[in-house]
Amino acid sequence: MNRTRLDDHLADLDADGYLLDASQEDANQLYLSGFTGPDPFLTLYADGEVHLLVSGLEYGRAQTEATADTVERHADYDYEYGGREERTDMYAAFLRDKGVESVSMPPRGPVGTADALRERGIDVAVDADDRLQAVRAVKTDEEIDAIRDAQKANEAAMRAAEELIAGADVAGEDVPADGDVERGVLLHEGEPLTSERVTEEIEVTLLRHGCALDETIVAGGAQAADPHDRGSGPLRANEAIIVDIFPRSKATKYNADMTRTFCVGEPSETLREWYDLTERALEAALDAVEPGATGEEVHAAACEVYEEAGEPTFRTDPETETGFIHSTGHGIGLDVHESPRLASGGEELEPGHVITVEPGLYDPAVGGVRIEDLVVVTEGGYENLTDYPIRFAAE
Amino acid sequence: MNRTRLDDHLADLDADGYLLDASQEDANQLYLSGFTGPDPFLTLYADGEVHLLVSGLEYGRAQTEATADTVERHADYDYEYGGREERTDMYAAFLRDKGVESVSMPPRGPVGTADALRERGIDVAVDADDRLQAVRAVKTDEEIDAIRDAQKANEAAMRAAEELIAGADVAGEDVPADGDVERGVLLHEGEPLTSERVTEEIEVTLLRHGCALDETIVAGGAQAADPHDRGSGPLRANEAIIVDIFPRSKATKYNADMTRTFCVGEPSETLREWYDLTERALEAALDAVEPGATGEEVHAAACEVYEEAGEPTFRTDPETETGFIHSTGHGIGLDVHESPRLASGGEELEPGHVITVEPGLYDPAVGGVRIEDLVVVTEGGYENLTDYPIRFAAE
Structure with a gap:
């Protein structure tokens, strides 16, 4: 404190x-x-x-x-x-x-x-x-280290999830589809690979690394288009699978947060564009992070990337149910969601603020893509606390 | 509802x-x-x-x-x-x-x-x-089934914990003690068996059975004498080890709750007496559970067993820090602790109340013993939702 x-x-x-x-x-x-x-x-x-x-x-x-x-x-x-x-x-x-x-x-x-x-x-x-x-x-160095430790556990859990997804067979391609399993469903050891199965792998990995957890999101296809859907049932090839993990250290009670979006097989052209756009929105938002910038300005940097590509945001259409339909990020610490907000009206950033930066695009007809890093605001800009590759094709 | x-x-x-x-x-x-x-x-x-x-x-x-x-x-x-x-x-x-x-x-x-x-x-x-x-x-049949399911997961987790404790070697007996490991410390695969290690086993088992969790108590020796101590560090032979697990179903959000106390090796004469007394206090309290009885009466039934044996309770000494220093139980449902209370002033029991019955004895100089079952009040008395043996020697 x-x-x-x-x-x-x-x-x-x-x-x-x-x-x-x-x-x-x-x-x-x-x-x-x-x-x-x-x-x-x-x-x-x-x-x-x-x-x-x-x-x-x-x-x-x-x-x-x-x-x-x-x-x-x-x-x-x-x-x-x-x-x-x-x-x-x-x-x-x-x-x-x-x-x-x-x-x-x-x-x-x-x-x-x-x-x-x-x-x-x-x-x-x-x-x-x-x-x-x-x-x-505004976090002390000790608090930042606590968040850093939780993020290490998070990376181990994301790795476990990605490996499970990347290692899956595809029904009808790697193995024959049959009456019980639809073509395109991901299979793990002969059984459909479900959101629940991936979540279990994530949560067990987090426990092994000293973290507890509230909820985890593993959502594919149309489910990924609802940012608060935790995901359920079989995952499929060629769809975007959002994996959003926010563990809490059992020892320190501090949280971390990271999202990656994966695909097995061939994503549609639209999903590919969305992934590239979202990676650019992430970079633009990160570039805007520095002391004195406001949360609103960082949010604007992400919105602009999407808006220039013709995607709706809350700035261009407050009623939209597709496009970039949430804020760009939030503070994190003892709560998963705390000050400051990276959103319209978001406050000025200060050194020691630990924030997520997490742009995304959503449409039930297409799916969802979100990429989220965890950073700490420093005197000179920010330090990215996330050490995990950004890649669409799970490997 | x-x-x-x-x-x-x-x-x-x-x-x-x-x-x-x-x-x-x-x-x-x-x-x-x-x-x-x-x-x-x-x-x-x-x-x-x-x-x-x-x-x-x-x-x-x-x-x-x-x-x-x-x-x-x-x-x-x-x-x-x-x-x-x-x-x-x-x-x-x-x-x-x-x-x-x-x-x-x-x-x-x-x-x-x-x-x-x-x-x-x-x-x-x-x-x-x-x-x-x-x-x-007052729970519906559907709510009782949800609690029953969480309790099944609880029993699997308790089994995993008991096996880990029972299977431990004792430093200085089964294997030589050395400079790093004190005589009497429990060992698992050559490493000291800690509260944290047993807790991890419990929590992973709960996750595999669809349950999340807040906290788990695995406390041995003097730590077990503080009913709210979650336990830490190496467990030892000849001491009482309290294992208290309260998982929550991820699907239904309903909780279960159970405590057992285990010992590896030879407990002291006092610990043996405490275990027998606590088992009797549990039986006496369960015998008192029926519609129309009050939570206060059930609590009194447990207290009387202890008081007759000369152990202090809050009834005989409100200031005591040793003896039976908590209530006999609590309602459980969406909260781990809810109505009714089995304590002084505890309300009348009704069919559909799901309650824990959990007498115990505590003294830092001796350790702690607690045994807890989960029951539902029925028209005719109660149904015990717990299916787990009561035995001091871990096996």
């Missing part, structure tokens, strides 16, 4: 403290507390110090693990298990013990806690800017 | 509708919407109907997947990407379109949305009872 940056961003609060009530699932909480509590607990930033309040069951582990200045437990406020009212009484007592009569909470903080504190005379305001996001967006 | 039960529990709302603003990470949202949206979206229950409001990117998938009565997208309310104010304007327009001027939100709903709706004249109250939890607690 960048403590100076934290102090800077929380200095001008219009309240006595900044309050989080969340479990480790919440990235703000994990960042500010440094504690992997599985159940919601309180973290208070006040007067330049970070204070934790946890249950007795978590107390020992929180003392060892948390980066906070103080760690207290419920029993310190004479709380035994009781209902919600007693619990909020304890929270209010904890705040007042720290000299806090007013707090700011992030927009996704729990309304139950906010309203109950208000009933107890504590002033609660919503921090509409969610300012911890801006603090988290 | 049990629609009748939902209607019953939401009928007496003191508001026009019940509002969720969350992603699929929130179990209430996943339950009410039936949609696995990765970003927060709105679900409104009003006049006996469930309405979804999602982004354009999610619209196609939401229409196919969601169990809601209606699915709308942001563009239906003329919203293009804008700031937080425009977004809440859209939310208010969506609510008013459904004839809703007042909503109830669960306690962990986002305060940012609640306050912004209030600013727009929508009355927002907190549903302190979090009533969807009570709806979710």
